[in-house]
C-alpha cells in the first residue's frame with residue numbers, strides 16, 4: 241500500500257531549472273548550448289571576496305554563526321544602506337540568510353498565516369507563488385501590463401474584490417527587468433500601508449540598473465520586509481548568501497525560525513561577503529558589460545521583428561512576446577533548444593495565464609555567445 245505523500249509538496253516545477261537540465265544533457269552529448277535561460281552572472285565573485293574566503297578556510301575553524309548572521313557582515317550591510325540610500329538601518333534588524341530564497345521562507349512564515357492572501361504581479365518570479373503555496377498561503381495574481389511597466393500599482397490594489405494580507409514587489413523585476421520609479425514606489429508603499437498590507441520588497445537586482453537608480457522600499461515603509469542577496473550584483477550566486485531587513489515586530493520570530501530551520505547561513509560565505517562592499521569598482525565593470533549585452537540582444541530582436549518587449553530598465557532579462565510565432569512558449573523553447581542549442585525560458589514559468597505567448601532571455605553571459613545565440617534565434621525564426 242502506498243504511503244501518504246504531502247499535498248503541500250505538490251508545487252509547480254521551477255521550469256527554468258528543467259530547461260537548464262535539458263541544456264546540460266545536450267552539452268554532455270557534445271552539442272554547443274547557449275545558456276540564455278539562466279539568470280546568473282557569468283563572472284566570478286570579486287577578488288577580495290575570494291581572498292577573504294581562502295584566508296578563512298586556511299586560518300579559521302568554520303563553525304556555525306548566530307542565526308541572524310555574523311555581526312561584522314550585518315554592520316557592513318547597515319553601512320551600505322546609509323551609503324547607497326541614505327537610510328539608517330540598525331544592524332539588529334538585518335538578518336543574513338541562505339540566499340534570498342532562504343529569506344522568502346522566513347519572511348512568509350513570520351508575516352503570514354495559512355490561508356492568508358498575498359498579491360503579486362503577473363508575470364513574476366515563480367518561486368514566490370510556489371513557496372507561498374507550499375506554506376498554505378494563497379497567491380493572488382495581479383494583472384499588470386506594459387502601461388504599468390508590468391508592476392503592481394495602487395489602482396490595481398484598489399480594484400481587488402477581496403482584501404489581501406501581503407504584496408510582493410521586485411524592483412527591478414524578473415522576468416521583465418522593469419523598474420518602479422521612486423515616486424511610484426512611494427505611492428505604492430503608501431497605498432499598501434493604508435490597506436494594512438505587508439509589503440515584501442525583493443531588491444535582489446539593485447545595482448544592475450541602466451537608466452535610473454533603484455530606491456529601497458524601506459525609505460517609504462518601515463514595516464516592509466526587504467529581501468536582498470549577494471547572488472546577482474555581487475556575483476556570489478553559488479555562495480548562497482543573502483539578507484533581509486525585518487521590522488522589529490517580526491525579528492524574534494524570524495530569529496527562532498532561522499535557528500530551527502537552518503541554524504545559520506553558510507559561514508564561509510558570510511566571511512567572504514564582508515569583502516563584497518569593498519569591491520564596487522570591479523562589480524561596476526560587470527554592469528557595464530550587461531549594458532553592452534543588452535544593446536546586442538535588443539538590436540538583434542528588433543531586427544528579427546520581435547519588437548514587443550517590456551522596457552529593460554534593469555536586471556539582465558528581456559521578456560519578449562513571441563505570439564507571432566507560437567501560443568505555446570514551452571514547446572517553442574524546447575524546439576529552439578533542440579534545433580539551435582539556444583536555451584530560453586518559457587513565459588509560463590512567470591505568468592500562468594498569459595505566459596504562453598512570451599519567453600525570457602537572459603543577457604548575463606559572454607557577449608560573443610549572446611551575439612551568436614541571437615543570430616541562431618533569428619535564422620531559426622526566419623526558416
Ligand SMILES: Cc1ncc(COP(=O)(O)O)c(C=O)c1O
Pocket residue numbers: 279338339340341342365410413414442444468469470471477481482
Ligand atoms: C527576483 C529574484 N528573487 C530571488 C531570486 C533567488 O536568488 P538567491 O536565492 O540566489 O538569492 C532570484 C533568482 O533568480 C530572482 O530572480
